Amino acid sequence: MGVWWGPVVRVLVLQAAWALGGGQVRYSVPEEARAGTVVGRLAQDLGLEAGEPEARRLRLVAQGRRASVEVSGASGALVVSSRLDREELCGKSAPCALRLEVLVERPLRVFHVELEVTDINDNAPLFPVNEEAFTIAELSLPGSRFPLEGASDADIGANAQLSYTLSPSEHFTLDHQGNNDQSSSLALVLTKSLDRESVPVHRLVLTASDGGRPSLSGTMELVISVLDANDNAPQFNQSVYKVKVLEGSELGTLLIKLSATDLDEGINSDITYLFSRRIAAQVKEMFTMDENNGEIRLQGKLDYEEVDSYEITIEARDKGSPPLSGHCKVVVEVVDVNDNAPEVWVTSLSVPVAEDASVGTVVALLSVSDRDSGANGRVRCAVWPAGPFGLVATFAGSYSLVLREALDRERVSEYEVEVRAEDGGAPPLRASRGVRVPVSDVNDNAPAFAQAVYTVLARENNAAGAELARLWARDPDEAGNGRVSYSVAEGGVGGASAGGGWRSASSYVSVDAESGRLWALQPLDYEELQVLQFEVRAVDAGEPPLCGNATVQLFVVDENDNAPALLPPAGGGPGPGASGEAAWVPGAGPGAGAWWAWAAWGAPAGQVVAKIRAVDADSGYNAWLRYELWEPRGKGPFRVGLYSGEVSTARALEEADGPRQRLVIVVRDHGEPARSATATLSVSLVEGGEAALAAAGSSSSSGSGLRASSGAEGGASSSSRNVWLVVAICAVSSLFLLAVVLYGASRWAPRAAVLSGPGPATLVCASEVGSWSYSQRQSRSLCVADGAGKSDLMVFSPNFPPPPGAAAENGSAGKGPSLSPLVSGVLILAVH
Numbered sequence: 100m101g102v103w104w105g106p107v108v109r110v111l112v113l114q115a116a117w118a119l120g121g122g123q124v125r126y127s128v129p130e131e132a133r134a135g136t137v138v139g140r141l142a143q144d145l146g147l148e149a150g151e152p153e154a155r156r157l158r159l160v161a162q163g164r165r166a167s168v169e170v171s172g173a174s175g176a177l178v179v180s181s182r183l184d185r186e187e188l189c190g191k192s193a194p195c196a197l198r199l200e201v202l203v204e205r206p207l208r209v210f211h212v213e214l215e216v217t218d219i220n221d222n223a224p225l226f227p228v229n230e231e232a233f234t235i236a237e238l239s240l241p242g243s244r245f246p247l248e249g250a251s252d253a254d255i256g257a258n259a260q261l262s263y264t265l266s267p268s269e270h271f272t273l274d275h276q277g278n279n280d281q282s283s284s285l286a287l288v289l290t291k292s293l294d295r296e297s298v299p300v301h302r303l304v305l306t307a308s309d310g311g312r313p314s315l316s317g318t319m320e321l322v323i324s325v326l327d328a329n330d331n332a333p334q335f336n337q338s339v340y341k342v343k344v345l346e347g348s349e350l351g352t353l354l355i356k357l358s359a360t361d362l363d364e365g366i367n368s369d370i371t372y373l374f375s376r377r378i379a380a381q382v383k384e385m386f387t388m389d390e391n392n393g394e395i396r397l398q399g400k401l402d403y404e405e406v407d408s409y410e411i412t413i414e415a416r417d418k419g420s421p422p423l424s425g426h427c428k429v430v431v432e433v434v435d436v437n438d439n440a441p442e443v444w445v446t447s448l449s450v451p452v453a454e455d456a457s458v459g460t461v462v463a464l465l466s467v468s469d470r471d472s473g474a475n476g477r478v479r480c481a482v483w484p485a486g487p488f489g490l491v492a493t494f495a496g497s498y499s500l501v502l503r504e505a506l507d508r509e510r511v512s513e514y515e516v517e518v519r520a521e522d523g524g525a526p527p528l529r530a531s532r533g534v535r536v537p538v539s540d541v542n543d544n545a546p547a548f549a550q551a552v553y554t555v556l557a558r559e560n561n562a563a564g565a566e567l568a569r570l571w572a573r574d575p576d577e578a579g580n581g582r583v584s585y586s587v588a589e590g591g592v593g594g595a596s597a598g599g600g601w602r603s604a605s606s607y608v609s610v611d612a613e614s615g616r617l618w619a620l621q622p623l624d625y626e627e628l629q630v631l632q633f634e635v636r637a638v639d640a641g642e643p644p645l646c647g648n649a650t651v652q653l654f655v656v657d658e659n660d661n662a663p664a665l666l667p668p669a670g671g672g673p674g675p676g677a678s679g680e681a682a683w684v685p686g687a688g689p690g691a692g693a694w695w696a697w698a699a700w701g702a703p704a705g706q707v708v709a710k711i712r713a714v715d716a717d718s719g720y721n722a723w724l725r726y727e728l729w730e731p732r733g734k735g736p737f738r739v740g741l742y743s744g745e746v747s748t749a750r751a752l753e754e755a756d757g758p759r760q761r762l763v764i765v766v767r768d769h770g771e772p773a774r775s776a777t778a779t780l781s782v783s784l785v786e787g788g789e790a791a792l793a794a795a796g797s798s799s800s801s802g803s804g805l806r807a808s809s810g811a812e813g814g815a816s817s818s819s820r821n822v823w824l825v826v827a828i829c830a831v832s833s834l835f836l837l838a839v840v841l842y843g844a845s846r847w848a849p850r851a852a853v854l855s856g857p858g859p860a861t862l863v864c865a866s867e868v869g870s871w872s873y874s875q876r877q878s879r880s881l882c883v884a885d886g887a888g889k890s891d892l893m894v895f896s897p898n899f900p901p902p903p904g905a906a907a908e909n910g911s912a913g914k915g916p917s918l919s920p921l922v923s924g925v926l927i928l929a930v931h
């Protein structure tokens with residue numbers, strides 16, 4: 100039992116080992132092994148017992164070609180059956196492995212066997228030919244190389260590594276580089292000049308030996324014929340020529356004339372110049388070669404910016420047989436000329452620029468380039484005009500256009516900036532690029548009037564809505580920042596000129612918000628308002644809004660719209676008047692009235708009888724009054740002062756003049772057209788005593804000298820007249836006592852505001868309207884009194900003639916005042 104289990108266990112172990120080994124047996128046998136050589140114990144390696152190989156029919160399975168090995172039936176060994184040639188089986192492949200299939204029956208199984216045939220050095224090196232013949236010019240220079248084709252060896256590995264030897268020769272040596280047949284190079288090198296006359300043919304043996312053990316070798320005979328012709332190749336005087344030519348040169352320009360020399364004579368020294376066969380097509384298109392004289396000329400357009408240099412290989416070939424050639428290289432360097440102007444590009448533009456932009460604000464980015472090189476390609480940039488912009492270099496070829504100065508859109512609203520670029524060539528080339536930089540507006544300007552104060556003249560009684568003036572404020576800003584609206588800001592008038600209260604200017608005038616047209620809201624009345632001062636404000640529509648003010652002084656120009664108005668006597672109403680003062684009865688209106696006065700017969704010429712007083716509410720020439728005697732015309736007994744209104748005797752009064760004179764006096768102003776008022780004065784002519792009594796009576800009762808009449812002619816009764824005479828006597832007595840007191844006071848008291856004494860006619864008062872009042876007689880007193888806006892101060896002499904003694908005394912001495920026994924004089928102050 101134990102004996103039986105032993106082989107079984109061994110078979111199982113072998114099968115397990117076989118499975119782990121991949122089910123394949125490997126053997127190795129050298130090529131050219133003799134027949135019968137045992138390669139391996141196959142049956143044993145497969146785990147078969149003795150006798151099993153034959154019993155189970157262990158055998159090789161044919162695969163279409165002769166395996167050169169077989170299985171021995173009795174022993175089960177794998178033996179060589181025929182010649183094994185590795186080169187025949189595998190060629191140059193390494194390793195050379197044969198794959199065999201082994202079949203076993205009962206049970207049927209297939210085993211794979213790999214047989215490796217190893218190489219032995221059984222092949223000698225072999226040259227392609229046994230003899231190689233070639234010719235070498237006798238004057239070939241030492242060092243000349245002549246390539247040879249090496250031998251080949253069918254073996255592999257070290258058996259195929261070849262080395263070469265040359266039979267001894269004083270003229271040639273062998274140059275072998277590399278250690279295999281594919282990458283090795285073999286050349287015959289001339290070490291000494293040849294001489295065909297001494298040795299016309301050289302026979303050398305080239306031997307190739309492999310690296311096997313033992314080494315095998317092969318030989319080839321070299322038959323070298325020495326030629327006795329054209330033994331000198333053309334030679335250039337230098338191997339590299341350098342030529343510089345300006346870009347843009349004209350076609351046909353001669354670049355260089357090459358010259359090679361050949362020491363031979365005759366046809367062997369005739370040289371032809373050619374471009375090398377390996378030259379680029381671009382070079383052939385750009386240059387031409389004259390094959391006879393070696394001139395290289397330009398036939399294309401050179402552009403440094405495209406190609407800056409060319410390399411041209413030139414061959415000089417003689418006409419010998421065989422022809423010899425020499426080579427050189429021509430390097431054409433293209434010299435840059437300043438043929439490219441700088442280029443300026445705007446890569447970024449930030450417009451418009453606000454006029455309040457800060458200094459240093461970047462407006463644009465620019466790129467500057469020049470295709471030239473060296474100094475021709477160095478570019479300088481500048482901005483024209485110089486301000487307010489400048490250039491800042493950021494890096495090579497890039498600039499920033501920045502703000503150098505503050506902008507003012509109102510001064511310059513848009514800039515045409517020119518960026519100028521200039522290269523460093525000679526002459527320099529320039530380029531420019533225009534940049535349009537508009538300036539956007541900000542509200543930095545307040546509206547401004549052309550003048551701070553406007554003087555406007557407006558005629559009174561203008562129509563409501565009439566245009567008075569046009570105001571205009573300039574705002575140099577644009578759009579809403581420059582759109583101006585107008586308004587009346589402040590101002591007005593108050594006091595008496597405005598009716599006793601304050602009135603705003605906006606109640607008189609208004610201004611159009613858009614056009615600045617100043618127009619009146621109501622008719623203006625000079626007598627109510629002479630001057631109106633107010634401010635007009637101009638405000639723009641910016642953010643924030645800005646404003647400007649102007650003062651308007653509106654002067655109302657007077658029109659002659661008021662006729663002269665007659666004034667009542669100093670008493671203020673109808674009643675008796677003083678001596679030289681007429682009594683007044685009002686008429687139908689302010690421009691008419693009736694006056695009554697007395698005059699004594701025998702009154703000398705120039706005696707003032709009455710004074711007509713009138714006033715004109717206008718001003719200037721419109722209020723300058725003149726008095727004219729309208730009736731009676733011709734040479735009457737009375738006359739009227741042209742500007743004083745005093746009615747005086749033109750000559751001495753006579754009884755022939757009648758008991759009463761009716762005078763029509765016209766008061767006219769100087770306006771255009773003139774306006775007038777008419778006063779009717781009735782002058783009663785009486786005796787001197789009656790006139791004195793009437794004057795005394797009226798003086799004691801009312802301080803006036805004449806009795807007023809309602810316009811009736813002598814309608815008073817005699818009883819009434821007697822009463823008035825008594826009153827007049829009393830009044831004269833009172834005035835006498837008063838005169839004595841005043842005389843004493845004037846003698847011993849210092850002279851102050853009242854001066855008495857005879858003298859010539861004296862200027863008494865000037866009114867605002869420019870009219871003057873005079874006394875044509877002697878003045879006895881001068882008084883200055885405060886009054887209202889319009890006043891006339893009038894001084895009259897008494898209507899009675901002075902006593903004879905007093906007149907004589909005054910005529911001789913003229914040193915002091917002389918008082919009449921009745922009255923020295925009457926002072927009348929009329930205020931209206």
